[in-house]
Amino acid sequence: MSRGGQKIGRRKFLKGAAVGAAAVSSTAISNAQDAESADHQHVPSDIALRVKALETVLTEKNLLDPSALDEVVDQYENRIGPQNGAKVVAKAWVDSDYKARLLDDGTAAIGELDLLGRQGEHMVVVENTTEVHNLVVCTLCSCYPWPTLGLPPTWYKSSAYRARAVIEPRAVLLEFGLEVSDETEIRVWDSTAEMRYLVLPRRPEGTEDMNEEELADIVTRDSMIGVAVL
Incomplete structure (x- = not known):
């Protein structure tokens, strides 16, 4: 990308976009979240x-x-959505061998559960730990793993989230109600048409006696994007 004959790096461009959006970004993300959760019992548009x-x-x-x-x-409505990603996460929590395969080759491991498909042909799974928190974004448009997470939420597609998640991820996460300590590294993963990412959340304490199906029920979409923890 260039401006006036001078090359501009992608990160510099995004930083400029983030600065331009900063004055309204918090409101924009909040409004997008509100729009997604609004009651749909109204006159059709x-x-x-x-x-x-x-x-x-x-x-x-x-x-x-x-x-x-x-x-x-x-x-x-019923077969594609975050319930599929939750199955992947729950299996990784209870099966260490599957977890190793999942982190080594997300596409193949998710394929074992027959959960690959359009907009999710090539997958990378990144694990949250006590030292690292992962966050997924698509800075160019709204690339998102449909087979495992369903359709992308409104806020994920907003220009505010797409620009700021890369530049100031801690501030963005705080707006989602998630405070990440300064000691924890935040890694931001930029999904593309060729590669999509899924976060493997940390298994919550006190779930040792839960079976795989019960564990899947507590996994949320937002935790697999990285804007929430369990």
Whole structure:
């Protein structure tokens, strides 16, 4: 990237973007979080109404099979989502051999559970420890591991998060309610179209007697992105 004939590094560009967004970034991330958690019991938006109208027209003209559409909706509502990533995490917690394979080759290990797919073909898993906390971002757009985490949350796609997570990760995490000590190193991983990341959270204390299924129930999406801990 260049400006006036002078080359600008990616990190320098991101830093400039972060400075420009700083005045409104906290509000932007907060608003994105609020929008995601808002109650959806309201009048459909214009876009939703247009989509429904288009669906009706295409169905009437036999250009769209409603059952095929229902299959896609069911896929993302019930079969693709953070519950899949939680299964990966829980298995790693109870099976040390699987954990070693997961950290060595995330793609192959996740494939063992048949959880690979579009937007998640190539995976790297990074482990949180007492010394290191990992945070995932996509600085260019919103690359995200759909098969293991579902669709990306609104705040993950926001320009504020994408710019600031690289430059000031501690401040960003604090806005999510997570305070990371100065003694803990924060590593930020930039997902791309070629490679997506999944955080392996630390197993909470007091869960020694829980089985794999019970452990999967306590794993959250945000902990696998790195903006929360368990």
